[in-house]
Amino acid sequence: MIRAFYGIERNPFTSEGCSLLKQQQEIYDTLRVHCQQGGLCLVLGVPGTGKSMIKEAIKAQADHKRMLVVTVARTLHTYTNTIKILCQAFSIEYEGSHFKCERRLIEEAFSLNRQGKMLVTAIDDAHLLEMQTFRKLRLLFEDFPKNHNILLLGQPDLMGNIALIVNEDIRSRVTYSALMRRLDPDDMKSFILGQLDHAGLGHNVFTAAALDLIVRSAEGVLRKARNLCVSCLLEGVRARTKTIDIDLVNSVLIQPHWRKDHDLQQY
Numbered sequence: 001m002i003r004a005f006y007g008i009e010r011n012p013f014t015s016e017g018c019s020l021l022k023q024q025q026e027i028y029d030t031l032r033v034h035c036q037q038g039g040l041c042l043v044l045g046v047p048g049t050g051k052s053m054i055k056e057a058i059k060a061q062a063d064h065k066r067m068l069v070v071t072v073a074r075t076l077h078t079y080t081n082t083i084k085i086l087c088q089a090f091s092i093e094y095e096g097s098h099f100k101c102e103r104r105l106i107e108e109a110f111s112l113n114r115q116g117k118m119l120v121t122a123i124d125d126a127h128l129l130e131m132q133t134f135r136k137l138r139l140l141f142e143d144f145p146k147n148h149n150i151l152l153l154g155q156p157d158l159m160g161n162i163a164l165i166v167n168e169d170i171r172s173r174v175t176y177s178a179l180m181r182r183l184d185p186d187d188m189k190s191f192i193l194g195q196l197d198h199a200g201l202g203h204n205v206f207t208a209a210a211l212d213l214i215v216r217s218a219e220g221v222l223r224k225a226r227n228l229c230v231s232c233l234l235e236g237v238r239a240r241t242k243t244i245d246i247d248l249v250n251s252v253l254i255q256p257h258w259r260k261d262h263d264l265q266q267y
Helices: 002-006 022-037 051-061 079-089 098-114 131-141 157-162 165-171 185-199 208-218 222-239 246-253
Strands: 039-045 067-072 118-123 149-154 176-180
Touching: 002 222, 022 039, 022 051, 022 118, 022 149, 022 176, 039 051, 039 157, 051 067, 051 118, 051 149, 067 079, 079 098, 079 131, 098 118, 098 131, 131 165, 149 157, 157 165, 185 208, 185 222, 208 222, 208 246, 222 246
Parallel strands: 039 149, 039 176, 067 118, 118 149
Antiparallel strands: none
């Protein structure tokens, strides 16, 4: 709908084919080194700050002849189901006991290592992973080749859990950690304008006042900025206008999910 109305070929505000932001690129470059050397890496941040973009960049830009990236996204599962997910990712049929499946995973990891491939296991939403489950996974990964890199992506609470004395065996193995910070207003504005360029839309699609309001409302969170911009473009389609002004932005911001709790108490 947006593409047809605005006469563009690409969907606006998608991560496909977009360059990483400066802070994301710095973290990505460091992670690439750890992917070659092995280790345990943490990428932390509040929801929507771009952690998954780094994970997707590693998957997309990895040379599949030299690197295999295995992802675990369903972190609320038990250890048994997590092992099943790993078996599926390694193209191994899950059968028998934990011991047999773990042994086959280790054998496959060493087989890939002998082929000259680097191995990365990325666990998304790692703050939801029970520490007991992760401890079992850590013991499994101890038998993987030494250049195997484990990448944990989660909210800052993850660092608080790992910092507990009972989890010192995990914390002591961390080789790199990074915090994804909220964008400042100038960087957020540059991000939005860059997304418009990528989609083939002119910067004047948002008026200056509308753009400033979007930047303030996004509160430095990329996901909020994306969702708000797309909603505003859809409102523009509905209103049959190709210029998004402050009134259209406000018509989106009055929706309950954009309002603070204290704004809803009167209802």
